[in-house]
Amino acid sequence: DAGITQSPRHKVTETGTPVTLRCHQTENHRYMYWYRQDPGHGLRLIHYSYGVKDTDKGEVSDGYSVSRSKTEDFLLTLESATSSQTSVYFCAISVVSGPNSGNTIYFGEGSWLTVV
Amino acid sequence: DQQVKQNSPSLSVQEGRISILNCDYTNSMFDYFLWYKKYPAEGPTFLISISSIKDKNEDGRFTVFLNKSAKHLSLHIVPSQPGDSAVYFCAAKEGGQFYFGTGTSLTVIP
Numbered sequence: 001d002a003g004i005t006q007s008p009r010h011k012v013t014e015t016g017t018p019v020t021l022r023c024h025q026t027e028n029h030r031y032m033y034w035y036r037q038d039p040g041h042g043l044r045l046i047h048y049s050y051g052v053k054d055t056d057k058g059e060v061s062d063g064y065s066v067s068r069s070k071t072e073d074f075l076l077t078l079e080s081a082t083s084s085q086t087s088v089y090f091c092a093i094s095v096v097s098g099p100n101s102g103n104t105i106y107f108g109e110g111s112w113l114t115v116v
Numbered sequence: 117d118q119q120v121k122q123n124s125p126s127l128s129v130q131e132g133r134i135s136i137l138n139c140d141y142t143n144s145m146f147d148y149f150l151w152y153k154k155y156p157a158e159g160p161t162f163l164i165s166i167s168s169i170k171d172k173n174e175d176g177r178f179t180v181f182l183n184k185s186a187k188h189l190s191l192h193i194v195p196s197q198p199g200d201s202a203v204y205f206c207a208a209k210e211g212g213q214f215y216f217g218t219g220t221s222l223t224v225i226p
Contacts, residue, residue, distance in 0.1 A: 031212055042122075042205060042218035043160070050212055058213070090159055094212065104150060105207070105214050107159035 003027045004108035006091050012114045019078040021111050023091030025071075031094035032074040033105065034058075034066065036087040043090065049074055081115040088112050119143045120208050122217035130225050135193040137220050139206035142187065146208035146215075151180060151191045154203045154219070163204075164191070196224045 003026035013019050023032060034046040035058075045058030047066040055066050063085060067075045078085055091108040121140045129135045137151075147168045152160035166173040166180045166189070173180050179192040193200055203219045 033214070035216075040218060043207075043216035045213060045215070048212065092214075094214075103148070103209065103212075104162055104165060106162060107152075109159045110157075 004091055004093060004106065006089075006108040006111045008111060009109065010112045012116060013081050015082060015115055016080050019081050019113065019115075021076045021089055021091075021113070023074045023076070023108060025074075025093050027093070027095075028071050029093040029095060030071075031103070032068065033092040033094070034064075034074065034076045035090045035092060035107075036060065037090060037110075038087050046076065046089075078113075081113075083115050086113060086115045118218070119146075120206060120215045120217040122206060122220050124220050125218070126221040126223070128223045128225060129196045131198055132195045135191075135196045135200065135222055135224070137191040137193075137204050137206075137222065139189045139191075139217055140187060141189075141208050141215075143208065143210060143215075144187070145210045148209040149180070149182060149189050150207040150209070150214070151178075152205045152207060152216075153200075154205065160205055193222075196222075198224050198226050200224050 005024045007022045033048040035043045044060045046064050049055045049068040065077045089111045092105045094103045150165040151163040154160040164175050164178045164180050166182050182189045201224045203221050205219045206217045207214050
C-alpha cells in the first residue's frame, strides 16, 4: 500500500463543466504524477510535480491544469471538460527503491471520469 | 511519438508454460526500467525493475532481461499461473519522468 487516495473514484459530468480530481498521499514523497489510461494508448503522463508549487507538463497536458499547495495533495483540474477527456485517471508517487536501485512509481486506485 | 512500445497487444499461454512479454524503447537516456501488472478496475501494481547498468534481474517467477544495444527488454514469467492473467505495462525512466508502453494483455489458460 503506497498510501495514495484518489477522489472521487467515479464521476459523471457534463461537457463544459470544470472538474477537479484529488490525490492525497500520506508519506511525504516529493514526486507526484497524474496519468490517464485509454485503450490503445496505455498510460500517458498529464502533469507531474517535484515539490510544493513545482509542477511540469507531461505528454498530454492540454486542457488540464494542476496545483500542489501541500506536499500531500496534488490536484488535477479539467478546466472545461470535453468528451475526449473521458478516461481513467491515475495518480502516482515516486519512491526511491534503495541505494542501488532507481525510483519506483506506485499508483493509486484510479478515478473513472465520464464526460457526457 | 511513443518512446516505449509494446507491439503485442495480447498473448495467450498455457498454465505452467513460460510467458514472455516484450518491450522496445527508443530513448538511450532511459536509466531504469520497470514492469507493472494491472487488473481491471484497479491501479497498476509494480512487479519488477532493472537498472540500465544490469542485464538481468530475477524475483521469484519473474525475470526481466535488458538488451541495451537492441533497446529491448522482456519479462519472463515461469511457470505461468491463471492468476497472472492481466495487462502488463513496461515503463522507462528518464530523470523524474516515467514513460509507459501501451500494454500487453496476458491470458493464462488453465
